[in-house]
Amino acid sequence: MTDGLSPLALALRVAVVEVERHASEAGWDAPARLFALARTEELVAAEPELAAELGISGGTAERLSPAEHLAQVELFTPVEQELHDSPGTLEELLGRITWPDSVAGALAVVERVVLPPEAEGQVPDDPMAAADFAAHHEAREDVRISVGVLRTGETHCVLRMRSHDDDDSLVHGAEVVPGLVEALRETLGQ
Numbered sequence: 001m002t003d004g005l006s007p008l009a010l011a012l013r014v015a016v017v018e019v020e021r022h023a024s025e026a027g028w029d030a031p032a033r034l035f036a037l038a039r040t041e042e043l044v045a046a047e048p049e050l051a052a053e054l055g056i057s058g059g060t061a062e063r064l065s066p067a068e069h070l071a072q073v074e075l076f077t078p079v080e081q082e083l084h085d086s087p088g089t090l091e092e093l094l095g096r097i098t099w100p101d102s103v104a105g106a107l108a109v110v111e112r113v114v115l116p117p118e119a120e121g122q123v124p125d126d127p128m129a130a131a132d133f134a135a136h137h138e139a140r141e142d143v144r145i146s147v148g149v150l151r152t153g154e155t156h157c158v159l160r161m162r163s164h165d166d167d168d169s170l171v172h173g174a175e176v177v178p179g180l181v182e183a184l185r186e187t188l189g190q
Contacts (some may be wrong), residue, residue, distance in 0.1 A: 009154045012037075013172070015076040016107060020146035020158045021167065023109045028142060028162055030111065032090035035078035037105035037148065043077050076150075078107055094183040105150035106184045114141045145177050149184040157181065 005013065015037060023033060043050070083093070090110050099106060113134045115123070123130050134140055142162035149155050157176035161169065175181055 006154070008150060008152055009156065009174075011075055012105065012148050012150055012154050013156045015078055016146050016148040016156045016158050017170070019078050019107055019109060019148075020144070020160060020170070023144060023146065024160060024165075024167075028111065028144070028165075032083060032108065032110040034081045034083055034090065034093070035107040035109075036081060036099060036103045037076040037107055037150070038079055038102075039104050040075035040077045042102075076104060091180070091183055094187050097187050098189060099187055103151075103188070105148060105154075106187050107146065107148040108180060108184060109144065109146045110180070111142060111144050113137075114143050115139065145180060147177055147180045147184060149181060149188065149190075151188050151190070153190070155181050155185075 019033075019035060023030065083090075090108060094108070115134055115137055116139045119137055119139060122133070124133055144160045144162075146158040146160075147155070148157075155174045157171075157173050157180075159171040159176060161171075
């Protein structure tokens with residue numbers, strides 16, 4: 001299950017899957033979400049009260065799966081950012097932010113409508129008409145995209161399709177959504 005991942009890559013994968021499952025519990029048709037990834041060890045040391053509130057302690061490893069135990073040398077805690085007053089798309093927001101050096105990585109969750117390749121030539125040029133076309137196309141697929149990026153270069157993406165909405169059908173990969181990976185990298189100054 002670890003597929004030869006480095007400890008950092010495995011720890012990132014654990015964080016992305018954890019956030020995706022959390023987003024899944026909230027259901028579909030949700031707004032975009034953005035998280036800073038903090039090194040759990042540093043968070044516990046710097047903010048013991050916050051760590052206790054989040055249920056993170058020296059005994060965090062006790063609740064981990066066997067695969068997660070392999071990554072316990074390095075764990076990341078996702079810290080959700082408030083996006084309520086952010087106008088525009090997640091991608092536009094990412095173009096305007098940078099994280100302080102204390103942030104180890106960034107993670108975003110966003111839902112998109114995907115059309116089959118044969119429908120691409122039918123999409124109107126006008127953005128509003130294109131969105132309406134996609135929303136009502138009979139072959140559309142709703143997809144939840146969760147992407148994490150570390151300052152050290154590791155990336156992990158998880159996709160969940162509404163038509164296959166179960167944990168066993170998640171699609172994993174390092175660069176499954178290259179545009180969002182790149183947008184997150186830029187927020188980290190890479």
